[in-house]
Amino acid sequence: MKFIQEQLAVAAAASVLTLVSALTGGVARAQDKTFVMKITTPTIHAVLDQYGAAFGAAVEKDSGGRIKSQVYPASQLGTIPRQIEGTQFGAIQCAIIPPEFFVGIDERFEVLAAPGLVTSAAQAQKIAADPEVLKFYLGLGANKGLHGVAVGFAEQSEVISKDAIRHLDDFKGKKLRIFASEFQSASFKRLGATPVAMSPSDVMTAIQQGSLDAAVAGVQLLSGLHFFDAAKYITLTNHAAIFYVVEISKKWYESLPPDLQQIIDRDAASTALNFNPRANDIEDAAVKAWTAGGGEFINLPADEQAEMIKTMGSVGADISNDKPPLAEAFKIVSDAAQRGR
Numbered sequence: 403m404k405f406i407q408e409q410l411a412v413a414a415a416a417s418v419l420t421l422v423s424a425l426t427g428g429v430a431r432a433q434d435k436t437f438v439m440k441i442t443t444p445t446i447h448a449v450l451d452q453y454g455a456a457f458g459a460a461v462e463k464d465s466g467g468r469i470k471s472q473v474y475p476a477s478q479l480g481t482i483p484r485q486i487e488g489t490q491f492g493a494i495q496c497a498i499i500p501p502e503f504f505v506g507i508d509e510r511f512e513v514l515a516a517p518g519l520v521t522s523a524a525q526a527q528k529i530a531a532d533p534e535v536l537k538f539y540l541g542l543g544a545n546k547g548l549h550g551v552a553v554g555f556a557e558q559s560e561v562i563s564k565d566a567i568r569h570l571d572d573f574k575g576k577k578l579r580i581f582a583s584e585f586q587s588a589s590f591k592r593l594g595a596t597p598v599a600m601s602p603s604d605v606m607t608a609i610q611q612g613s614l615d616a617a618v619a620g621v622q623l624l625s626g627l628h629f630f631d632a633a634k635y636i637t638l639t640n641h642a643a644i645f646y647v648v649e650i651s652k653k654w655y656e657s658l659p660p661d662l663q664q665i666i667d668r669d670a671a672s673t674a675l676n677f678n679p680r681a682n683d684i685e686d687a688a689v690k691a692w693t694a695g696g697g698e699f700i701n702l703p704a705d706e707q708a709e710m711i712k713t714m715g716s717v718g719a720d721i722s723n724d725k726p727p728l729a730e731a732f733k734i735v736s737d738a739a740q741r742g743r
Contacts, residue, residue: 516718
């Protein structure tokens with residue numbers, strides 16, 4: 403009997419050792435595993451893709467190489483809707499895209515695009531860093547496969563056109579590409595234009611073929627993709643700001659060990675906050691590239707610029723008034739805009 407008890411004790415001890423070995427081995431394998439983070443943006447040589455490169459480099463460094471980043475600019479991984487879908491389902495791990503394009507997931511994403519909200523880059527940068535804005539925006543999409551980690555300011559909105567837009571009346575009758583935003587659609591309808599939502603990757607061809615007369619965009623994207631080969635006029639409307647949100651695939655994020663999740667969250671936020679000086683340099687370079695490529699900048703007459711902002715200025719409130727969730731979101735952002743002035 404004593405012999406049997408001794409054998410059982412030995413067997414039990416061996417089982418415990420085997421279990422401990424399996425558990426510690428599993429942890430070691432998780433720590434040793436390398437994860438790939440594909441980062442997608444619709445731009446090239448602009449704030450979005452340059453932020454993506456900086457964010458990816460920070461994650462690689464801080465993870466000790468356990469996360470490898472790959473940046474795919476200029477919509478290499480598909481149109482913006484495909485990029486968003488890929489991120490939701492985990493085929494893409496990170497999307498850096500203006501928030502208006504996420505309205506199919508939640509219409510509140512578009513409130514940062516409200517016209518008349520932003521009057522300067524400095525104010526926009528304060529809005530992007532505002533704790534209430536971050537708390538609100540980073541939670542959007544959580545039940546749709548997205549994990550928000552950062553918000554940033556890219557540039558002001560402008561209008562590119564094949565034929566020069568020098569006066570407000572020149573907008574009348576124009577077929578004009580917009581972001582996927584009801585705010586933008588309503589704004590340009592008030593100017594007499596016909597808005598058409600479209601991904602950046604389709605815009606140049608549409609302008610060249612004549613199915614579009616003009617497009618809302620920023621000079622960084624337009625210079626980076628050499629739009630001056632298709633249309634050389636940019637009217638500096640400055641009617642709204644172009645922000646970006648950094649969305650991580652929730653499915654992929656939840657597959658990471660906790661320490662890597664913390665690195666993703668921390669590096670995304672710190673990179674956005676520290677990127678503003680670099681963003682200013684990117685904007686300056688894009689302006690120079692546009693004129694060097696034969697492009698021209700146009701300012702509306704001062705009285706017409708003021709009239710345009712006045713005409714567009716109430717769009718955000720008008721659209722959100724009858725939609726309580728949107729109205730609440732709009733108040734969060736407009737309050738932050740007041741604090742940032």
